Amino acid sequence: MKFTDSLTNLFSESKTENSVNNTNNTNNNNNANKDLPLQLSMEQPIESTQQFFSWFSKIEEDMEKGQEDIYRHFLNTLKIYKETCDLILTEIDNTTNLLDKLDTNYQFVENKTKTLKQACESLVAEQNHLSDIANALNKKLSYFTEVDSISQLFNNNDENVCLKQQFIPALNKLDKCLEFLKNNSDFKDVDMHIMRYRHCLAKGMSIIKTYFVNEMMNVLVDVRKEILPTDEPDPNKLKLYVYDRFHQESSQLQILIREIEDRCTIYQEFIEDINSCYDAYFSVRRQLLTPVIINHIQSLSNPPSLLVVARKGCYYMIKLFIDEYKLFFEIFDSGEEEFKNYLKSLASNLYDYIRPMIIHENRIDTLSELCRVLLSNLTEVNTISHRKKEDYELKLSFLVINNILKDAQQRLAFRAQSFIKQDIEGFKISDKDLIGFLRISESVRKANLQQQKLQKQDASLKRLISETQINTHNKNSEDYDLGKVIYGGGEWYPTLQRTLYILTKLYHVINQNVFEDIAEEAIEQCRLSLVEVANQIYRLKTKVDSQLFLVKNLLLFRERIAPFDAEFIHKEALDVDINTIKDVALGILNNPESILSVLLGKTVPNISSPSSNMDARQLNVLNKLILSLLRFLLIK
Template sequence: MVRSRRNSLVRDIASHPITSDAPTIVGLLDDSYLFDKLKKLSLAVESSDSLKSGDGSESGSGIYESEATSAVNMNKTDKYSYYNSYLDQLNAKICEYKVVLDQTRQVNDQLNDSIEKFKEISQETGAFIDETKTIYTEQSRLSKLTESIPRTLHYFEVLDPIMRRLNHASSPSIVKKGSFSTMLATIDESLQFLDDNGELKDAAAYRIKFKQCLIRACELISHFLHNLLKQTNQEILDKTKNKNLLVGLPSSTRDAFLYSKFSTISDTFKTQVSEIVKRSNDKAYYKYHDELNSILYECFNQYFQTRLKLLTPVIWSHIDEISVKDKDQDLVKFIQDGKTYFQQLCANEYKLFIEFFPEKECRFKINQWFLQLCEPLYDSIRIKVLKETDISTLCDSVTLFAPYYEFEEGSEEYLKQFTDIQYDKLFEPIVQKLQARLILRVQIYVQQNILSYKPTKDVFMISNRRGRPKTSTNGDNKNTVATRNGSDSLLESYLASFKNRDMLSTYSNDTNDTYTNLENSSYKFSQLQTYYPPLLKTLALLSKIYEMINSVVFDDLAHHIVHDCIISLRNAYDMVMKTSAGKSDINNLDVSLAYLKNLLMLRDSIQNFNIQYTVNETYLDFSGVEWFFKSLKENGRNVLKKTKSSSILTLARELVPKVVNNMVDARTELISELRNVIKDFTENTSLELIDNTLDIKNDEDLLAKNLKLRGNIKARLPRIYEQILNYIDDQEIVINLLDAVQELITQSYAKYYEAITELAENEKLARNKVADIMYLDVFTDFFAKEVADLLRNGRIDIETK
């Protein structure tokens, strides 16, 4: 009986190929070869089953039948032969894999051994590299050192031949040879090397020797240049036979000798001196600057002395010509001619100098020498300045040099103005001498014309009231101040400047009434002459010296001038007030107003000068000594007794002069004077208006006095207002004066009203008398209305005029 194949392994594999439900089979099928064989076997089994289960037709191929038949037979023979074969093959493969695995382990062990050996080799190689690198570095250093030794020795070896050549130089002309320039370059290189390598043995000693060689070489250049200048100077003198003959030569011929002939050696001179200049200004030679500068300055001196010997006769000859020509002329013309000549002379010398010396490095030296070159001008001007007494002339002389002092030293504009020749330094000695002389003459002028001025009794009197001058047919007015005080050119110039300025403004205005304007101009000019003469001289002096002197000196000088002017004004005011004591109050008001007018003029005028009024004054106080001798003279015994009773140290302490530091402010002094005179004017005006109307007496009629007070205000206030207008032009000041008078009278009336009210309350005065007088607010309104009417009418009158 044939066994069914339904449950056979082949059938099961054929029916269920590789699935995840048969884990044991999956492991066997991992072999691709076995899988292929099983797949073929499965196909053969399926084809055999299909042939037998069909309708018996012979539709399959013969190959499949044979395979199926042989498969069936094989299954019958040994159903596990495939598996055994497969196991055998697996075992064989396993053995092969074990062999391969063993070989792989051996190779791995060998590789690990090789890696360890390579690490050892790497460490040995690193150590070798480090060792060879050190050796290489040392070898490179030694190689470089070996190569540098000849070059280094060269800096030392050249010293002996250089010293021999310099020590045996028989003539300074050696400097013209090219080898001399090469030798200088070698010295420079050796010095630079020794400065950079000071650690070398004996480097300091060699540096000193090379420095001596450098100084010696520069001295040879200096001697050569000196001989060159001396030879050229001698040639010029030989051709002119005598240096004084240069004076008599025509200017073109003289310039040919002084400049053209002299400049023929400029190229040779400049080439050689540049060697010294270059090293003197080189920062690398800062250790040798003193010696090099000494040699360079010697070259400067030789050049300047040579030029000075040639120029001095010519300069003095020209100064003599100017002195003769300007003998009868003033100082200004002499200074102008001398200034023009020396400007051109310095310009020519500067142009020649830069042909001999490098301009940028040596410009400062020629400007210093110009001061020596201009000494003849300084001497001649100094003699004339010491003889000059006119302040205007001195100021005009200072003005000649004003263009050189417009800009602050060091500013951009200053550097542009004085790129070559510093004319401000060149003419500074002249300006200083002029300013010193000007200060002296100003002090003398102040003493003679301000402090020593003797005012007359009518200096502030009514004759100086404001009024229209009587003009002559030709329009000329005499200078009242000059007539009273003698001729004063400074004052006349100041007054004339005012007159000319007013006349210029008159003609410049568009008006149809030129005659009226000319009359007003003459009127203003005449009013200027009514001021206190020392005041006008003070203003004339300040306006003249303004910006003529150093600002600090001017401030100090102007302060004392203003202070002295105030003292002179105050003394005149006190003198006139004492003289007019006991006279009418009207005269006193005129004096106060005139004094106020002058102080206001002083205040308004000095504001234009930008004066720093405050100054420190230090002086010795001998008041203790003065007191002692005065007391000793008046009461000698008592003083001696007091001296004996007190200690000697106490007496000595009292007699020692004290140093006093005093802060003086002329502006404060002026303001104080203004306040005082306004106070005096206000009090005097109030007394004139009040009279005796505010006196309290029981037996007098208060109403009558009150009416009198009102009448005084109505009658006298307009006249006082007219008096103020006669002296004061400023309407604001006029208003302030009237306000001050109104305030003082109102305060006096308030005290008066309060006093009589208190008397009435104490029944010392009848109440009906108090009721008859004006209340305080009524009086205040009344006075204010009167003042307002005066100001309004006065303004209308001014506008009408």
């Protein structure tokens, strides 16, 4: 930059100097021209030739000099330019030397800078490495020093220390420290530090347990102040104090209880803490709900009705159990087995109330209906929504109903066996009553035949004949009604009707194996009673009448008990027309078993136990009947 400035100044001075010189030369020429007349007009006259030549020489010299000044001036200018150029070259050389020296210094500084940079980077890397080592050391050392600050927090006398924000993070720190110490068992004094941390963690779990138990007791005291055990159950108060109060506390309690539950799978000693929480919760809930449940059950029916109490009581308990289930799992995430035992203790209130009623109930209809009601509650309980586990409500209903259902089924089975013993096996009919029964049975059969004929006629004629038939039957209404009441409508023998009655009441309400045993006993006693009556008819009338009575009742009985293998459906009595046997008697000599298809008009289905035991006996009776009919036809 300095060199450029000096060069610029040099050129400026040169130009200025040239301008000045030119101006001076012009002025000198003008002055010479002005002086020439002066010189020519000298005051001294020329007196001699020598003076003239001297004067002329001088004049000539002056003229030549005036003509050569421009060249001299130009020459001087060139000299000045030359000197200026030399000066510039000198400056350029100096500048070049300076630049070379500057470049050398720059390279030196650059090399030094690179060296310094590398040294700094190395130092920074070493510093970072040392910092990482220091942080790692501090981090590992923190696993050994956290116990002091956490112990100070846990040893605080504040009962609500577990509600502080730093409490749960402190527990998490303990878990991390214990995990680190277990993974680095080769460190010095690891066992001692593990023992200290385990003790501190146990202290934290004990703080949560103590807080939970105290909170449950406080809630119990507060609720008892509002609801006395002797008060009438008010649904609004029950919802407000028995459930809403617990729902309000559940969010905070759930956070704390989850800390114990998560550690129970790792540390077995904490199971005792969570069990203490279960016991406190169930104890408080039991004390609050037991008086309410008892009061509600006692108010279900006045006077007490077994079916009403069972139906309403089971529904109430199932709904209560579902509410308890939702409330329990808002606080706890485990303890299903303990919760199940708690529900059993609540269900015992209903069971203890109903069980004496079941024991003293002798009506088979009521016991059978009770079993159906209890079983329907097991199948229909899924209509109520639940929190999780699709089949858990069925489990809850099973807790309520299981014991009651077992007692009801046992009582029903006992009463059924007594009924079979007294009303089927112990039923005896006199000859007079048997003749009346046969007369009524024949009257009913004719009435059925007449009714079938009337169905083929027009509606008006059928109505007329029906009215006539009704009037005809009214004449013998006293005998007919008596037989209908005593002997089951006149067509079914009483033991047969009673057997079907008891099977109907037992089917699908007791255990299948128990049903099969009782059914087999009832069917066998019914068959023996039919055989006994057939022998009695044989004494009073003929052998054919005896065999026809036995075949008819056995066929009716077989048809009626067949649906018990699937679903019991009460069908109309099957009519057996003896005239049909007369028309085809000659065609069944070679195949006696075909009499079943003839009498029933269809193939008789295979019937499994217990009715299958009658097949051999029934076939034997039919064979005897066929032989008797053939003899009768041959004689005719």
